[in-house]
Amino acid sequence: MAARLPSWAWVTGLTAGATAAVIALAVQADRGPHPTASSAARPSATASAPAGAHPSAKPKTPAVPALPAGSGTGRRIVYSLGEKRVWLVDAAGKVARSFPVWPGTVAPRPGSYSITLRTQSLTGSDGTAVEHIMYFNKVSGVSIAFSNALDGASPPPANGKKLGAVRLNKQNGSALWDFGAKGTTVAVVS
Template sequence: MASSSSGIVAGLTAGALAVVGFLAYQASASAPSSAVAASSSASPSATGPTEKARKPSPLALPANSGSGTRVVYSLAGKRIWLVDSEAKAGTKPRTFPVAPSAVNPTPDTYRVLTRSLKITGSDGKPVEHVVRFANVDGTTIGFSAAVDGTMPKPGATPQEGTGAVRLSRADGTAVWEFATVAVKVVVVP
C-alpha cells in the first residue's frame, strides 16, 4: 500500500505543479510587457513588438516642436497647441483641431506678423481674430474663425489659393489672446 500511496502523492504533486505553472504562464501573458521585461532574464529583443507599436496620442505636443512660448501647428495632425513657457510645471498646453488651408507653409519657425480683429477672408467669409504668420508665393497664411461660427466639413477640400487655417470661434479667441505680434509659430509636418 505504501508504494501506491506514494504514487498518488507524486501524481497529485505533479498535477499541482502543472496547474501552478499554467497559472503563472497566464499571469505573465496578461501582464504589461514592461513588468514582464523587468522580471525576465530574456534578451532585450524578446520584449515583443508592443513596445515599438505604441503611438503617441494625437493630443500630445509633437516632439521637436521648439521651446519657449509658441503656437505649434501640425500640418498632418490638423491641430495646434498653445505652449506657454510661463505656465506652471505639469500644465498641458491647450490644443484644438483646425481646418487646414489650401496653401501650407513649409515646416519651420515663424513669428506672428500681423493681426486683424475682423476682416473679410480670402474665401469671401467675414472672419475674426486673424493671426497672420507666413507668406507662401503671395498667399498669406494665418489662423482665423468665421464670424458665423461655421467650420469646413471634415475632409472637405479647402478653397484653392486660400491661406486661412480655420478654427472654431472659441478657439480663435484663445489664439487671438495668446498669439500677439512676434510670438513664435512652429509649423511641424
C-alpha cells in the same frame, strides 16, 4: 393555560425579522437605478478619500495628442500639418490648450515663424466674414493666417482657390487671439 415565551425569544424573533427585512431591501435597492454624482458635486483636487476607500471611475475624455517632438521651446503656438491641430504652449513648456483646425489649400513649410500682423476682422479671400486673423507666413504670394469665421462655421471646400487660412472654431479663435500677440513664435511641424 398557555405557556408564556421568555423575553429573549421575542427579542431574537424581532431581530431576525428585522435583519431579513433589511437584507430584502438591500437586494431590491441593488437591483434598481444607481444615482451618479454631477461634476458640481465632485470633491476638489485637494480633498482626500477616507482610508480604505476606492476611487470611483472617471468618465473618459478624448485624449489630446501629445505635443509634437522637435516643436521648439518656450512660449509658442505649435501647428501640426499632419495632425491638423494647434497647441498653445506656455513659457514653462506646458500645453495650455490644444484644438483641431481646418487648413486651407496652401500650407506653410515646417519651420519657425512669428505672428507678423493681427487684424480684428475682415472678409477672407473665400468670401467668409472672419475675425481674430493672425498672419505668420506667406507661400507663393498667399498669406497664411489663423482665423475663425464670425458665424463659427468650418470652411466650405475651396473650389480650386488658393487659400492660406487656417480656420478654427469661434471659441478656440478667441483663445488663440488672446494667446498670440505680435511676435509670438509659431512652430510649424509636419
